[in-house]
Amino acid sequence: METSSVLVAGATGLLGSEICRLLRAKNLSVKALVRATADPVKTGELVKIGVQLVQGDLRDKETLSQALQGIKTVITSVSSMPFSYNPGENDIQSVDEDGMINLIDSSKSAGVGHFIYTSFSKNLDLDFPLRNAKRKVEKHLQNSRLTYTILRPGCFMELWLSAAVGFDAPNEKVNTCGPGANPLAYISYKDVAKFAVESISNPAAKNAVLELGGPQNLSQLDAVKIFEEALDKKIEVGQMPIEALQSQLDGAEDPMQKSFSGLMLCVANGDRIDMKEILSKFPVELTSVKEFAHSFA
Numbered sequence: 001m002e003t004s005s006v007l008v009a010g011a012t013g014l015l016g017s018e019i020c021r022l023l024r025a026k027n028l029s030v031k032a033l034v035r036a037t038a039d040p041v042k043t044g045e046l047v048k049i050g051v052q053l054v055q056g057d058l059r060d061k062e063t064l065s066q067a068l069q070g071i072k073t074v075i076t077s078v079s080s081m082p083f084s085y086n087p088g089e090n091d092i093q094s095v096d097e098d099g100m101i102n103l104i105d106s107s108k109s110a111g112v113g114h115f116i117y118t119s120f121s122k123n124l125d126l127d128f129p130l131r132n133a134k135r136k137v138e139k140h141l142q143n144s145r146l147t148y149t150i151l152r153p154g155c156f157m158e159l160w161l162s163a164a165v166g167f168d169a170p171n172e173k174v175n176t177c178g179p180g181a182n183p184l185a186y187i188s189y190k191d192v193a194k195f196a197v198e199s200i201s202n203p204a205a206k207n208a209v210l211e212l213g214g215p216q217n218l219s220q221l222d223a224v225k226i227f228e229e230a231l232d233k234k235i236e237v238g239q240m241p242i243e244a245l246q247s248q249l250d251g252a253e254d255p256m257q258k259s260f261s262g263l264m265l266c267v268a269n270g271d272r273i274d275m276k277e278i279l280s281k282f283p284v285e286l287t288s289v290k291e292f293a294h295s296f297a
């Protein structure tokens with residue numbers, strides 16, 4: 001039986017697919033845990049780069065013990081939020097919390113050596129379901145006696161500087177979360193993937209929590225200026241007031257809506273991450289917001 005395999009859970013997602021790509025570029029043996037319902041275009045892309053598919057679902061422990069046979073390292077970027085969310089079926093409680101705990105426990109039983117978990121920055125720390133699930137899973141992993149790495153990235157620039165959250169620079173319209181003046185450590189998901197892959201062999205990742213940001217801490221308004229320069233356009237800036245975000249957080253019934261409002265409030269509050277020490281141990285070149293903005297020019 002092969003014992004050097006890496007299992008990537010979340011491989012059809014943004015971060016997980018990039019992790020698979022980097023692992024295959026290093027010629028490592030990679031298995032992807034994919035759901036029966038996964039998009040065949042996405043699974044086809046994985047197969048094309050030499051990833052072996054294994055069917056499984058975090059909500060179904062039996063599928064996990066099968067998938068974990070012979071696996072040395074697990075990397076997970078699974079989340080139900082936002083694209084895989086199906087309330088009462090595939091949601092924060094059943095996937096991000098209970099499902100992730102299933103994956104940790106099954107990994108322990110299967111004799112996995114190293115578990116690499118994608119959480120989020122310690123500064124994203126208000127009381128909302130996704131944050132509560134992430135912190136509970138982190139503790140469970142730390143108490144599991146598995147060798148662990150907890151990746152805690154800040155905001156992905158590809159999402160938080162996009163129209164999906166009101167930052168529509170190409171169409172010259174941005175709505176900041178709150179006044180937009182507090183610094184954030186925007187990071188590219190592609191750089192998070194580099195840290196995930198590097199964590200397999202870097203001793204500094206063993207039993208470590210890695211707070212991951214980009215090369216600079218920038219406010220939302222700083223990011224607007226950078227896009228204005230890159231696109232040579234004037235961007236109209238509005239804002240989602242703090243009070244509105246707070247009342248959405250207080251009033252939302254649905255755990256995903258509550259979590260989105262909570263995340264937006266956290267973004268308004270800022271998320272500063274200093275990368276100096278981590279970069280002295282991990283040779284990762286970080287993408288800047290300026291480079292990202294120029295990709296739209």
Ligand SMILES: NC(=O)c1ccc[n+]([C@@H]2O[C@H](COP(=O)([O-])OP(=O)(O)OC[C@H]3O[C@@H](n4cnc5c(N)ncnc54)[C@H](OP(=O)(O)O)[C@@H]3O)[C@@H](O)[C@H]2O)c1
Nearest residue numbers: 010011012013014015035057058077078079084120155156
């Ligand atoms: N976006 C940000 O700014 C940010 C910042 C910090 C941390 N993060 C974290 O980064 C991680 C990766 O984010 P992403 O953007 O790559 O997410 P994504 O694109 O939405 O991918 C989520 C993945 O989870 C899988 N999944 C969902 N339910 C599952 C289940 N029951 N069993 C097995 N797999 C399941 C999905 O598979 P299907 O294709 O089958 O649905 C998909 O592969 C998440 O944990 C997120 O919280 C994100």
